[in-house]
Amino acid sequence: MSTSFEDDQNNLRYAEYVLGVLDADARAAVAHEIATSDEAAAAVALWQRRLMPLTELLPEVAPSAGVWPRIRQALGWDVRRESRSVGFWGTARPWQWISLGATAVAVFCLVMLLRAPVGGIPGAGHIALMVSSIRQDNGVTDWTATMDLDRKQIVVVPASFPAVPIGRSTQLWLIPAGKAPISVGVFAAANTTVLPLSKELLAQLGPTAALAVSYEPPGGSPTGQPTGMVIAKGAISGAAT
Amino acid sequence: MSVTSPVSQAAELDPLLLRAAMGDRAAFADLYRRTAPRLLGVCVRMLADRREAEEVLQEAYVAVWQRAKTFDPARASAMTWLIALARNKAIDRLRQHRSVAGDFATELESIPDEDSIPAVRVERGEEYRRLEQCMEQLQPKQRGCIREAFFSGLTYNALAERAQVPLGTLKSWIRRGLLQLRACLET
Numbered sequence: 001m002s003t004s005f006e007d008d009q010n011n012l013r014y015a016e017y018v019l020g021v022l023d024a025d026a027r028a029a030v031a032h033e034i035a036t037s038d039e040a041a042a043a044v045a046l047w048q049r050r051l052m053p054l055t056e057l058l059p060e061v062a063p064s065a066g067v068w069p070r071i072r073q074a075l076g077w078d079v080r081r082e083s084r085s086v087g088f089w090g091t092a093r094p095w096q097w098i099s100l101g102a103t104a105v106a107v108f109c110l111v112m113l114l115r116a117p118v119g120g121i122p123g124a125g126h127i128a129l130m131v132s133s134i135r136q137d138n139g140v141t142d143w144t145a146t147m148d149l150d151r152k153q154i155v156v157v158p159a160s161f162p163a164v165p166i167g168r169s170t171q172l173w174l175i176p177a178g179k180a181p182i183s184v185g186v187f188a189a190a191n192t193t194v195l196p197l198s199k200e201l202l203a204q205l206g207p208t209a210a211l212a213v214s215y216e217p218p219g220g221s222p223t224g225q226p227t228g229m230v231i232a233k234g235a236i237s238g239a240a241t
Numbered sequence: 242m243s244v245t246s247p248v249s250q251a252a253e254l255d256p257l258l259l260r261a262a263m264g265d266r267a268a269f270a271d272l273y274r275r276t277a278p279r280l281l282g283v284c285v286r287m288l289a290d291r292r293e294a295e296e297v298l299q300e301a302y303v304a305v306w307q308r309a310k311t312f313d314p315a316r317a318s319a320m321t322w323l324i325a326l327a328r329n330k331a332i333d334r335l336r337q338h339r340s341v342a343g344d345f346a347t348e349l350e351s352i353p354d355e356d357s358i359p360a361v362r363v364e365r366g367e368e369y370r371r372l373e374q375c376m377e378q379l380q381p382k383q384r385g386c387i388r389e390a391f392f393s394g395l396t397y398n399a400l401a402e403r404a405q406v407p408l409g410t411l412k413s414w415i416r417r418g419l420l421q422l423r424a425c426l427e428t
Contacts, residue, residue: 022396023336048317054372061282061291062281
């Protein structure tokens with residue numbers, strides 16, 4: 001164990017960070033170190049292990065019922081097809097039934113849609129939804145997209161928190177089987193985004209098409225075709241649940 | 242919520258957080274259910290305001306989901322990681338919009354130590370007992386400052402003002418106390 005004065009001074013900063021006595025600027029400096037230096041992260045984790053047991057003497061406080069729904073909302077989880085993961089909420093059961101009903105209706109509409117000639121859009125009064133999980137190669141779902149054919153719009157919801165490089169936009173593409181990608185639009189990676197679906201896009205939606213997301217210059221690809229790395233892809237399959 | 246011993250609790254929480262890191266929402270919901278009361282207890286103690294504490298709790302769990310991938314069970318237990326994250330959020334909140342001095346008339350000597358806090362949590366883990374043993378070996382002033390700093394989230398400046406001692410004196414109490422704690426815990 002090294003206990004030189006300098007090591008102690010450096011290690012003390014991490015202790016002070018964990019204890020919570022540093023001012024905002026000094027805290028930010030240590031937080032930056034943690035993010036960039038494994039050694040700093042390890043030293044801070046060690047101090048956390050040493051000091052966090054102090055909290056064991058505090059009484060627990062049950063959160064109000066509204067906190068969890070707000071967390072879900074902040075994470076962008078509260079869209080129709082996510083009702084399955086509600087889990088322990090008392091509302092799970094009715095939701096599951098509603099969800100099951102919605103699935104049946106959506107599958108029916110999808111079947112009707114697929115039987116119609118390509119480009120056929122159901123008339124008013126029909127519900128027609130398609131969904132896609134836009135995933136990285138490692139299987140992590142970055143976004144879910146729900147296509148509402150009646151409203152002619154696509155809703156893109158972040159499922160994880162993909163780190164988009166600074167100065168890059170995320171652009172959504174529709175790739176019909178064997179054809180060139182068509183831009184759906186630039187969207188905010190970390191927020192729910194609603195984009196309009198043009199006639200051209202609607203005509204190409206279906207189980208043989210796919211969605212893809214690429215990094216592009218701010219504002220989107222200057223060429224009309226993807227110019228940056230494709231970070232995630234998703235098949236358009238089935239209907240919303 | 243069932244009462245679980247710290248050991249079995251740790252054994253159950255680590256896998257939940259690791260599953261949340263892989264995008265498992267059900268595991269995250271379970272993790273919230275099991276750990277939120279503990280984290281809210283910490284936030285309420287630090288912010289002394291239930292509503293604000295719940296806001297910070299919300300921020301904390303959003304960050305838990307976002308940063309779960311950085312959790313390393315070899316470095317700390319899930320509970321330690323979660324509490325540290327919640328405390329960081331609470332401290333950030335304190336730094337954002339509270340004038341540090343003047344809000345508190347309390348002097349250091351009048352701050353209750355743990356004996357005057359009702360022992361709602363009956364079970365205390367081995368780590369807590371070890372830490373308490375080492376805290377006992379500190380001078381009362383060092384012990385009081387460290388405990389106060391930990392639970393108030395106040396800066397050195399604010400603590401010095403509150404304790405009515407020069408800044409340098411307070412810093413050296415705390416720093417020496419921290420180094421002694423480290424030495425004691427490493428033996």
